[in-house]
Amino acid sequence: MVIGGLKVGDHVVKEEGGRRHLIFVCKDCPYSASVSNDLHCRYHIITVLSEVEADLVVLAEVYERVYREAQTKMLIEIANLRQRFSMETVWSYKHLGKASKECEAYFSERHDTLVKIAHDLIAFDPILAYLTLLKEIKIEKSKADSQGKGYVNCSAPYFEILAFLKQSFEKTELISKIKTYLTKLRQIPETAQLYHSIFEADVKPSFIGSRLMFDEMESLELLDEYTVKKATVQIFSHPSKTECLYFINPPEYTLSPEKYFVLSKTREIVSGYRPGKTSLSTVAKSRRYFERLYESTIKDVGKENQIRLELDEISELASIVARYTVGYGILEILLSDRRLTDIYLDSPIGQKPLYVVHNELGQCQTNILYTQGEANSLISKMRAMSGRPFDEAHPVLDFNLTDLDSRIAIIGPPLAPDGSAFAFRLHKITPWTLPQFIDVNFLSPLAAGLLSFFVDMQATMLLTGSRGSGKTSLLGSCLLEVSQSNRIIVQEDTLELPVPYMKKIGFNIQRLKTRSPISVSKTDTEVAPEEALRTALRLGDSALVIGEIRSHEAKVLYEAMRIGAAGNIVMGTVHGDSAYSVWDRVVNDLGVPNTSFKATDLVVVARPIRFAGSLKRNRRVVQMTEVKKHWSDDPEREGALLDLMLYDARKDHIELIEDNLKESELFDKISRTSGLTMKEMWKDIRLRAEAKAFLVELKNKHKLPVLLEAENSTVCRNKIILLKEQQIREFGKIDYDDVLGRWKNWTTTVFLKRLLKK
Ligand SMILES: Nc1ncnc2c1ncn2[C@@H]1O[C@H](COP(=O)(O)OP(=O)(O)OP(=O)(O)O)[C@@H](O)[C@H]1O
Ligand SMILES: [Mg+2]
Numbered sequence: 001m002v003i004g005g006l007k008v009g010d011h012v013v014k015e016e017g018g019r020r021h022l023i024f025v026c027k028d029c030p031y032s033a034s035v036s037n038d039l040h041c042r043y044h045i046i047t048v049l050s051e052v053e054a055d056l057v058v059l060a061e062v063y064e065r066v067y068r069e070a071q072t073k074m075l076i077e078i079a080n081l082r083q084r085f086s087m088e089t090v091w092s093y094k095h096l097g098k099a100s101k102e103c104e105a106y107f108s109e110r111h112d113t114l115v116k117i118a119h120d121l122i123a124f125d126p127i128l129a130y131l132t133l134l135k136e137i138k139i140e141k142s143k144a145d146s147q148g149k150g151y152v153n154c155s156a157p158y159f160e161i162l163a164f165l166k167q168s169f170e171k172t173e174l175i176s177k178i179k180t181y182l183t184k185l186r187q188i189p190e191t192a193q194l195y196h197s198i199f200e201a202d203v204k205p206s207f208i209g210s211r212l213m214f215d216e217m218e219s220l221e222l223l224d225e226y227t228v229k230k231a232t233v234q235i236f237s238h239p240s241k242t243e244c245l246y247f248i249n250p251p252e253y254t255l256s257p258e259k260y261f262v263l264s265k266t267r268e269i270v271s272g273y274r275p276g277k278t279s280l281s282t283v284a285k286s287r288r289y290f291e292r293l294y295e296s297t298i299k300d301v302g303k304e305n306q307i308r309l310e311l312d313e314i315s316e317l318a319s320i321v322a323r324y325t326v327g328y329g330i331l332e333i334l335l336s337d338r339r340l341t342d343i344y345l346d347s348p349i350g351q352k353p354l355y356v357v358h359n360e361l362g363q364c365q366t367n368i369l370y371t372q373g374e375a376n377s378l379i380s381k382m383r384a385m386s387g388r389p390f391d392e393a394h395p396v397l398d399f400n401l402t403d404l405d406s407r408i409a410i411i412g413p414p415l416a417p418d419g420s421a422f423a424f425r426l427h428k429i430t431p432w433t434l435p436q437f438i439d440v441n442f443l444s445p446l447a448a449g450l451l452s453f454f455v456d457m458q459a460t461m462l463l464t465g466s467r468g469s470g471k472t473s474l475l476g477s478c479l480l481e482v483s484q485s486n487r488i489i490v491q492e493d494t495l496e497l498p499v500p501y502m503k504k505i506g507f508n509i510q511r512l513k514t515r516s517p518i519s520v521s522k523t524d525t526e527v528a529p530e531e532a533l534r535t536a537l538r539l540g541d542s543a544l545v546i547g548e549i550r551s552h553e554a555k556v557l558y559e560a561m562r563i564g565a566a567g568n569i570v571m572g573t574v575h576g577d578s579a580y581s582v583w584d585r586v587v588n589d590l591g592v593p594n595t596s597f598k599a600t601d602l603v604v605v606a607r608p609i610r611f612a613g614s615l616k617r618n619r620r621v622v623q624m625t626e627v628k629k630h631w632s633d634d635p636e637r638e639g640a641l642l643d644l645m646l647y648d649a650r651k652d653h654i655e656l657i658e659d660n661l662k663e664s665e666l667f668d669k670i671s672r673t674s675g676l677t678m679k680e681m682w683k684d685i686r687l688r689a690e691a692k693a694f695l696v697e698l699k700n701k702h703k704l705p706v707l708l709e710a711e712n713s714t715v716c717r718n719k720i721i722l723l724k725e726q727q728i729r730e731f732g733k734i735d736y737d738d739v740l741g742r743w744k745n746w747t748t749t750v751f752l753k754r755l756l757k758k
């Protein structure tokens with residue numbers, strides 16, 4: 001059969017994400033590729049659907065329209081209905097009326113009407129077929145009323161078949177949807193409008209695997225809108241879902257047809273380019289080189305096809321091509337949205353949209369459906385870039401994407417039986433500082449002052465919290481409180497702490513990279529954490545920082561601390577949600593003896609808090625607890641977990657528990673080792689707190705966020721140390737109020753001015 005010059009049969013069925021995609025190649029199609037816009041297109045699809053089984057219909061032009069399962073089902077129902085009408089030949093002689101002379105006069109017209117409704121129109125425009133049927137019923141009713149019994153009698157079979165058609169139409173999803181819609185309207189609209197309301201397709205350029213979904217936008221409430229790499233991001237709250245919706249619309253999904261053409265043509269041409277012997281990691285680095293190469297191809301394609309392109313349009317198209325050739329595709333845009341902290345792609349890929357975790361709004365569902373094909377190419381890219389295996393024997397691949405300041409974890413079969421799954425963690429580009437944390441209300445100035453004081457006084461601190469609560473970030477900010485004259489050794493399995501940055505701003509810091517305990521690789525050459533720690537302990541007197549304490553290294557660490565061989569400051573993060581759960585994890589899960597656990601001085605707990613009625617997730621430091629030393633079995637039962645500060649959600653503030661301070665053994669210990677009196681210690685803490693709060697104030701007053709960045713806040717912190725030392729040299733003791741006054745003066749008259757000039 002030939003319709004409009006196109007053979008029915010120009011289609012293929014492909015399986016993807018467990019669903020059959022019926023793909024129509026519409027490149028040379030004489031009509032537009034859209035169910036809602038074009039009746040010929042509808043006819044084509046409905047006729048093919050009566051022969052082929054499919055879950056999704058895809059119309060592939062330069063871009064693709066994808067009709068989802070529910071929409072495809074509606075089309076299948078119509079195709080089946082049409083087949084049924086044909087099989088039952090609803091237009092046959094016996095249905096037209098009783099065999100009598102006066103009745104037969106109507107037969108020809110009735111036959112044509114039935115064929116039109118149940119055979120022709122139903123495939124081109126099923127809604128119009130139904131409306132025509134309703135009209136015919138109405139006409140027949142009024143004829144029956146006006147012409148009396150004779151007409152009714154002889155027309156009974158016709159009435160019956162009309163009623164049967166009506167009933168059959170109304171059983172389909174499409175017509176029942178339309179019926180409820182029509183009852184709300186006074187006038188019957190153009191059917192095109194009705195198709196538009198039902199057959200809104202997901203669109204994507206055909207060279208990109210990921211599909212974007214854009215339905216149900218009306219019922220949503222827009223919470224935020226911004227652009228990332230020229231892509232629009234809209235975040236909505238959904239009336240019946242607790243998680244928000246994150247809609248992204250990158251420029252490549254909305255380009256003009258000519259630009260699409262240039263883009264896909266260029267893609268075709270450059271996919272033949274081979275980077276020669278260059279490895280993939282060098283490819284990622286020489287991104288600019290490829291973009292320039294693509295720019296010249298784009299110019300050529302434009303010229304050959306008489307498509308005028310401005311210079312900035314050429315460079316935009318080149319960066320899109322680069323994104324989908326040497327880059328990470330649509331994920332790259334998400335990875336550039338630094339308001340996101342995590343991106344999740346669960347298996348089986350292609351069934352569920354991608355999820356992201358927004359800094360403030362928590363988990364959001366995106367409008368992106370990733371495909372297995374894209375996932376496979378991402379895996380090969382990661383394998384090549386990391387130089388690590390990823391197969392059945394090594395089903396975990398953990399890797400830092402330094403060019404995108406993110407970390408990726410991929411798990412595959414047999415660990416993930418439904419296929420590979422991905423998780424990305426986006427790092428903040430510069431490290432968090434305590435003043436920045438005060439600014440976002442993660443903790444109070446006093447809490448920051450206390451933390452800074454304990455770091456300086458060489459306390460042993462464990463930072464804890466649930467996943468993504470900010471432990472590692474808090475650890476990073478505490479690292480910045482270590483004096484620059486101290487040496488710091490950092491041990492991590494995934495490189496997250498801001499070591500290179502700290503080196504750059506003058507810290508004496510050394511990093512040890514260990515094997516990840518979640519890596520199940522059997523041929524790993526990386527050093528086990530406990531081995532690395534033994535080495536670290538031999539490196540001499542330094543501040544020792546463990547990115548995350550999670551396996552055998554715990555025992556080594558605590559044993560060293562117990563016998564006083566672990567250097568001066570020891571800090572690390574542990575998963576948990578309270579001081580008690582840290583004890584439970586370290587002692588009961590990681591096997592550290594109770595006596596050794598007592599080497600912990602302080603546990604700091606962070607937690608994401610949702611205030612009543614709000615979707616926004618607010619991270620807060622909720623507990624600062626001292627571990628006292630005189631207990632034997634259970635520190636909580638024996639009153640050895642002494643809260644120094646506790647968060648009060650009603651006030652959204654972390655409060656000092658003054659009554660507990662009298663019982664503190666930690667302050668006593670610090671007093672003994674430092675020679676400071678209680679009064680002096682608190683003056684020192686308040687000096688730190690007030691100085692940090694002052695920086696935040698200045699930053700807000702002058703709208704100068706860079707003031708709180710580590711490169712500047714560290715200079716300010718150093719100035720306090722210098723002023724204190726000067727006073728000790730001159731007067732043998734510190735006048736804290738005087739130091740604060742001088743420091744404030746220096747900060748505003750010297751430092752701030754210097755910064756404002758930059
Ligand atoms: N107070 C805060 N306000 C806003 N964002 C924060 C805050 N603290 C941390 N973040 C951001 O939250 C994300 C997760 O932080 P981080 O990695 O420190 O958490 P974590 O508790 O160590 O997570 P994990 O359990 O995965 O180790 C990061 O992107 C970080 O920049
Ligand atoms: Mg962490």
